[in-house]
Amino acid sequence: MAQKTSEQINEELLRPLQSTSLTYKLALVFFVAVVAAAGFAFSYQVNNGIGVSGLQRPVFWAFYITNFVFWIGLSHAGTLISAILRLCNATWRRPVTRCAEVITVFALSIGATFPVIHLGRPWLAFWLFPYPSERGIWPNVRSPLLWDFFAINTYLLGSVTFLLLPMLPDFALVRDHAVGFRKKVYNVLSLGWTGTPKQWHRLEMAMSIMAIAVIPVAVSVHSIVSWDFAMANVPGWHSTIFAPYFVCGAIFSGIAALIIAMALLRKFLHLEEYLLRVHFENLGKLLLVMSLLWFYFVVSERLTAWYGNEIFEMPTFWSTQRGDFSPLFWTMVLCNFLIPFPILAIKRFRTIAGCVIASIGVVIGMWLERFLIIVPSLSSKFLPYSYVTSPYRPTWVEITITCGTFAAMALLYMLFSKFVPIIAVWELKAGDPNMKVVREASLAPSAGQALPHGSEAGAD
Amino acid sequence: MARQWGMVIDLDRCTGCEACVVACRTENNIATVGDDQAGRGRAIHWLRVERYYEGDFPDVKVKFMPVMCQQCGAAPCEPVCPTFASYHTEEGLNGQVYNRCIGTRYCSNACSYNLRFFNFYNPTWEKPLDLQLNPDVSVRSVGIMEKCTFCVQRIKASEIQAESEKRPLRDGEVQPACVQSCPTKAMVFGDLNDPTSEAARLARSNRAMKLLEELGTVPQVTYLKRDSWNGAENV
Numbered sequence: 001m002a003q004k005t006s007e008q009i010n011e012e013l014l015r016p017l018q019s020t021s022l023t024y025k026l027a028l029v030f031f032v033a034v035v036a037a038a039g040f041a042f043s044y045q046v047n048n049g050i051g052v053s054g055l056q057r058p059v060f061w062a063f064y065i066t067n068f069v070f071w072i073g074l075s076h077a078g079t080l081i082s083a084i085l086r087l088c089n090a091t092w093r094r095p096v097t098r099c100a101e102v103i104t105v106f107a108l109s110i111g112a113t114f115p116v117i118h119l120g121r122p123w124l125a126f127w128l129f130p131y132p133s134e135r136g137i138w139p140n141v142r143s144p145l146l147w148d149f150f151a152i153n154t155y156l157l158g159s160v161t162f163l164l165l166p167m168l169p170d171f172a173l174v175r176d177h178a179v180g181f182r183k184k185v186y187n188v189l190s191l192g193w194t195g196t197p198k199q200w201h202r203l204e205m206a207m208s209i210m211a212i213a214v215i216p217v218a219v220s221v222h223s224i225v226s227w228d229f230a231m232a233n234v235p236g237w238h239s240t241i242f243a244p245y246f247v248c249g250a251i252f253s254g255i256a257a258l259i260i261a262m263a264l265l266r267k268f269l270h271l272e273e274y275l276l277r278v279h280f281e282n283l284g285k286l287l288l289v290m291s292l293l294w295f296y297f298v299v300s301e302r303l304t305a306w307y308g309n310e311i312f313e314m315p316t317f318w319s320t321q322r323g324d325f326s327p328l329f330w331t332m333v334l335c336n337f338l339i340p341f342p343i344l345a346i347k348r349f350r351t352i353a354g355c356v357i358a359s360i361g362v363v364i365g366m367w368l369e370r371f372l373i374i375v376p377s378l379s380s381k382f383l384p385y386s387y388v389t390s391p392y393r394p395t396w397v398e399i400t401i402t403c404g405t406f407a408a409m410a411l412l413y414m415l416f417s418k419f420v421p422i423i424a425v426w427e428l429k430a431g432d433p434n435m436k437v438v439r440e441a442s443l444a445p446s447a448g449q450a451l452p453h454g455s456e457a458g459a460d
Numbered sequence: 461m462a463r464q465w466g467m468v469i470d471l472d473r474c475t476g477c478e479a480c481v482v483a484c485r486t487e488n489n490i491a492t493v494g495d496d497q498a499g500r501g502r503a504i505h506w507l508r509v510e511r512y513y514e515g516d517f518p519d520v521k522v523k524f525m526p527v528m529c530q531q532c533g534a535a536p537c538e539p540v541c542p543t544f545a546s547y548h549t550e551e552g553l554n555g556q557v558y559n560r561c562i563g564t565r566y567c568s569n570a571c572s573y574n575l576r577f578f579n580f581y582n583p584t585w586e587k588p589l590d591l592q593l594n595p596d597v598s599v600r601s602v603g604i605m606e607k608c609t610f611c612v613q614r615i616k617a618s619e620i621q622a623e624s625e626k627r628p629l630r631d632g633e634v635q636p637a638c639v640q641s642c643p644t645k646a647m648v649f650g651d652l653n654d655p656t657s658e659a660a661r662l663a664r665s666n667r668a669m670k671l672l673e674e675l676g677t678v679p680q681v682t683y684l685k686r687d688s689w690n691g692a693e694n695v
Binding site: 048049050051055056057058059060061115118119120121122124125127128135137139140142143144145146149228231232233234378381382383385386388389390 | 497499500501502503508510511512527536539540541542543544560561562563564565566568569570572573574577578579580581582602603604605671672675
């Protein structure tokens with residue numbers, strides 16, 4: 001990228017903010033329609049009762065909680081990966097971090113709606129807030145659901161901060177290039193960023209603190225999500241391995257989602273010269289490591305369950321290995337390991353297309369994994385008399401809401417890329433040793449002052 | 461010492477007639493959900509008679525076992541509720557406060573016995589069946605969990621009666637609907653903390669066993685095994 005000038009980069013990365021194509025508008029209409037359909041399905045459920053879903057006794061959790069865990073898992077794409085790459089000073093991360101952090105914020109917001117959607121009385125969800133109420137009771141801190149509530153809110157707050165901080169110089173850049181109303185809006189958003197050395201220094205400090213702080217938060221979030229299951233004495237749930245297993249799966253699906261998002265951005269925003277094969281290849285290697293780790297966890301979990309031969313656990317075990325749920329189980333193994341492993345392990349296949357195919361497999365496989373953790377266990381708990389009589393099947397309501405959340409993700413992502421440069425312009429420039437002194441006021445640390453990550457900024 | 465309500469069910473006496481099931485429904489305003497919903501596993505029955513078959517036709521033995529909320533001393537359903545809808549009362553019951561329930565359904569996932577029931581829709585009663593509703597028991601709305609309460613309304617009524625007459629509660633004075641209706645007197649209800657009560661006496665029997673006791677839930681319902689369950693000849 002050394003041959004690109006600062007103006008070229010500005011021009012190319014700000015282009016999506018300045019013009020809107022017909023494809024974009026059509027896609028926008030489509031996704032809005034799907035989200036609206038999901039909204040209708042949810043209001044239908046609220047009006048009629050949650051009986052319109054496929055839930056039954058004893059399968060009280062299914063699609064909604066699967067989606068909840070899936071989206072919270074996906075949210076580990078961003079903040080965690082970006083924080084780790086920042087801390088490791090991996091210079092190739094620069095065009096990737098913002099795409100990743102945005103996934104976190106949106107996936108987390110979407111995931112956090114599911115505990116509300118799935119409630120029997122969703123209009124009372126605010127009872128989870130600890131506030132002095134006329135009811136005279138606090139929420140129950142012994143409940144893993146309350147731990148969830150706090151963990152997710154903490155993570156959301158942290159990842160929004162982590163996303164917004166490095167956006168300030170870019171907002172200032174857009175401000176400097178915009179006119180009229182847009183200029184006013186970006187002027188407010190940039191919070192008075194002028195690019196003084198003091199501001200750069202503070203930004204850098206804040207980013208280092210956040211990068212360190214957000215990692216334990218991310219790990220704790222998915223551990224706590226796993227404890228929603230592991231804390232209950234239900235065959236197949238009550239396992240010590242769940243917390244690391246879930247965190248591993250979360251990062252696994254997060255990287256996959258990031259690769260897919262990057263490929264789409266690359267194609268539709270014409271970022272071929274910014275998101276290079278090396279980025280996909282490096283993320284592909286990370287995905288390969290996570291795939292192996294995931295497989296290791298699955299083998300550990302399955303093997304101990306089978307060898308232990310515990311009387312209450314075996315009906316659940318066999319229903320996934322060779323019973324009702326076995327087609328889903330083996331599809332999961334195919335999608336999460338058998339397909340991605342050869343693609344990612346063999347250098348010749350580790351192309352952009354290869355990485356995307358592997359990632360699509362992983363996203364499907366990880367959704368199935370969450371479903372397979374939840375539903376088979378509930379279907380055959382302790383007393384055979386209360387085993388499920390007719391297997392759980394989702395209804396149109398659950399399917400529509402599920403599709404709606406995927407559309408919501410696409411929609412939010414599209415809108416975001418319309419208002420904010422999806423690649424951090426200043427980070428990209430700071431990472432380029434050949435970049436001449438950046439000229440814009442918004443981006444100009446005075447000569448001799450450390451650029452952010454100054455060591456990499458070279459002679460400038 | 462506070463009371464610990466508990467029940468003893470003699471499986472040798474149970475004929476599987478399900479009078480207890482009918483009495484329970486009537487006493488506690490339990491809605492019928494219709495055959496379609498029942499087929500989807502959404503029937504509500506706080507008390508069920510589990511049937512287990514042994515042997516091949518025609519030499520089949522049927523075992524009946526009335527199962528209701530076991531009112532566990534260490535109940536898995538209680539700690540997981542984020543709003544304290546499910547909580548432990550001072551008299552050792554697993555309370556369920558309908559108004560607090562927001563319908564996370566976590567309690568029923570945690571319940572080892574699957575003895576918690578959810579209102580998937582608002583319950584309805586065909587006329588004139590609505591006239592038979594028990595005024596002492598609240599009708600539950602859509603989206604909340606319910607389960608056997610050991611007929612807590614009867615317990616309270618008896619306690620208030622005894623207090624107003626300035627006398628202690630007599631053993632056997634409180635009878636949940638199922639106990640009252642059992643034609644073979646297979647069920648006995650009482651205070652397990654009073655060693656002289658009939659329930660406490662029977663719970664000490666060498667035929668006594670508890671359902672899924674090995675999970676550590678400390679159930680307060682004791683079953684007296686049939687002789688055949690001890691390996692003796694069938695009676």
